[in-house]
Amino acid sequence: MPDDVAVETAESKPQDSEGKNEDKKSVQSVDMANFVPGQYAAFDYSAEPFAEPDDEQKRVLRELVTLASRRDVASRRFEVEQRWEQRLFDRGYQHLLPRRGGGWSLPGEKSVWGPLASADSAALYSTNIIGRDRDILCAAIAREVPKVEFFPRKPEDPASMRAADAANDYKYIYEKTSGLRDLLMEVADLYCSDERVLFYTCHVKDAEAFGIDEQTGKPRGAEITRVYGVLEHKVPMQAQYQKDMDAIQVFTELDIAVARAKYPWAADKIKPGTPGIGEIELDMIARVNTRLALLGSYVTGDALQRDVTEQMTWFRPSAFFDETVTKDMRESLLKLYPKGCLIVYCGQEYCFSRNEAMDEKLKVSHALPGKGQNRRSLQASEIPIQKRLNAWIDLGDAFIRRTVPRRHYAAGVFDIEALQAQDNTPGKSSPFEIQAGISVDQLCFVEPTPTPQPMMIDFIQSFFGEVPASLSGAADSLFSAKAEDDPGPTPVGTITIRRDQALARVGLAWNAAKVAFAEAARHAVIAAAECREGEISEFIPGKGVVSVNANDLKGDVLCYPEYDAAFPEAWPEREQRNREIIAGSAQNPFYASLIKIPKNIRTIADGARMSNLDVPGEAAVKKQLMELEQLTQSGPVPNPNKLEIEQEIATMQASGQPVPPDIEKQLEGIPPLVSSVPVAQDASEDHQTEAQTCFEWMNDEDGQKFKNGTAEQQAAFQNVFLHWKGHTDMAGKLTAQSPQIPPRLNIGMKDLPPAGRSQAAAKTGLMIPPGEFDKKDQVDMQRKIHEKVVPKVIPETYRKITRG
């Protein structure tokens, strides 16, 4: 890191003859002696030092940043306004007017009653189906954090293999520290409104969040992924893929104090405001407006006074080939930033730059396929539906409020003033002049009540449920609900089919999220390998303590989402499935075999929401898992029984006594080694379950690694093997001792001779002598013979041809 930062104060500034401070030019070197990343504010750390560009290089970089900010100004404005509108619609602000200068405002915001009062205007009421559908889509997409798997990029390279193994453990730590579940919800939200999401992963030093390292006294850090929507980042609009983007920019509004704490060497120079590039001013207004959740473009004065825009720009080396960069300058920049450049401004103040590759930090993710970078978001199609629905509902509301019929009474016949004085009569009473010859019943009439166009009600119903659901994919059936328009009961099979169809559609965004999370995980591994030292340990609920050596992560790895064609299931579906396994285990041998494994019983019980219940064998599994931790620390130990007998023999020999042959024979039968954790020689342990747990370990990935690993690992495997054998042998011995159930034999009554049948009947209390059974057999026999032998009786009236 650079050594010096000179922090200017009013007192330290050189003064002119009138005692005023002179303006200093930019400082050539930055004194960082007192800067500790993460001490006062979270800092995006890298092992790469800060670059030290000279003034000319800074000027060129500034130009490149400005060019990147100004690029595609028309389409950028278009996408900003679209997302601005979408976010406001989601918030409930749906009666928007185009604002002078771009963007949106609400009618009535300048009302004398203030912005809140105008929010209560009936003209601004909205029936927010976009918000509703966004909740549905987010709940569907964010059911489960995508699972990822690491692979070595070079399988023949031991470092690559080691890195992949270590990364497959590290990913649990990353998931916990980065809060991936919340991140997924944010991603789902941005897919709905913005469509394009930028994932940014880096090692963040933060004393407040992660504490101070006792040994170094410096703030700890962790790999954190943040996501940015369209308003918060800018990319070349025409690029189809990230590799075609020469520059990516991220904009964040920071409080001035936070910005100064983050970049203290530039503290006095950082002023509230934007980078000063007119083309991206509107982006800032849109960001602030949507974040503050205020009506229209109303922005509090204090926000403007305190916000500074932090602009981070990543350049690929190819960006230095711009025509504005001379050849010499290009070469100097490439020397300074061979992988590419990250340059950070706060407002208009340069903070730092460093050599950094954007593909190791950033991932551009799209919810849907399309052309270019401005694509349709999940809910973009609902905007016109929402607008129409609001208009129709307003119309319906107007009908209800304003079309209470008026009554007309004959003047001179009715006391109109008295009628009007009645304050609980709906509608207004008005006089009318009667014509001669009008009958009494025509002295008053009530206007017919206008009714709205009947189709409008149908349209409202359709646009409320069916149409936006089909446009956005936010269908009731996503969560196995009946469709609103289903008359009567709907078969479960139909609900399941509809749910699967709805999930298949949302699967587009889900797959995009999976790929992006895999890439972010890979970036996290790169950052951890670069910035961490020693052991990385975290307690992960459900897995225990996970430890990884940061050195092991230094290798070339690939990361892919785990293949799973199915959409993550909701809890009711999981519960249903697990209950089916429990109910079906009595008849289904496959389910029965699953239930037999104690580890599975816990999972199945949890899945069926029976977490409070103890499951048989669970305690034994836990005990054995703890013993496995010990067993894998060492090899087997000499058998103490054998040692004892050898000792005895040695003593006998030493005293001249003959050694009985049976003792020597006994010695031969004793195995030389036993497991370091003894197995109980009685029924006080669940030998079968513990043996099963050892068996599973020996045959799974970890066990096989030990079996084929180093000499120490192989010894540890042997240790586990002997422990398994001990349990298996003990289980067998205890089974042999238990009373045997005699074999059962079924004999049918009719298969027994008469004497046998008589005995069997006697056991039930019926005393039937064998002779009776014999008689019955005889009768049955005669009947069967009779049926076979005696022909059917020829009917007397059987026809016969005779000579006639």
Place this chain on the structure above:
Amino acid sequence: MADTPIAYVSRHGETALNVESALKGWLDAPLTEKGMGQAERQAEVLATLGLTKIFCSPLLRAVQTASFTAGIVGIEPIQDRGLATWHVGIFEGVSKEDAKDAIQLFLDNPSVKMPDGESIEDFEQRIAEFFTMRLAQAEKDGPYCFFTHNSSISALSNMLSGQRREVVELSDVIPTGGIAAVYVDGGSYRLEAIFEPTDQETPK
């Protein structure tokens, strides 16, 4: 016992359904090559017997068989429904083995009509009416020749003897292409097989 037959009853030649041992009923299966050979051989035998009239069942196999004899003796066969086989309705084409129990059921219940077919009673009545009349005529004008089917011949044999010796449709009185002679026997008649084809002969 008369020595001279008053009539001859000929079973049609082999059809594909005979080969498959299936119930034919009123399915109109034609003769096979072998069946034609049998019909030819049959015709050679019948041509020597001085036939005066030929009757045949209206079903194709019987008509075909009769045409061989008619061609030699020069007598046009008269088709008569009375010689048609038992109409077994839904069991047409079903193998005898598979339909055995069902056939026995209808035989044991003679008044029960076979689905889409006829009851054994109706069938026997039809046969009885035909042969009562025609045999009486044959006694005077004969010998006649009747080209018919196995079930008809079985039923005739039973009705001539007054006993159900033959199981109609399930037992063969004479083989395909065979000939039986009808003799006067006291107040009734007697049926005896007199010719069985032996080799498969192709038509000349």
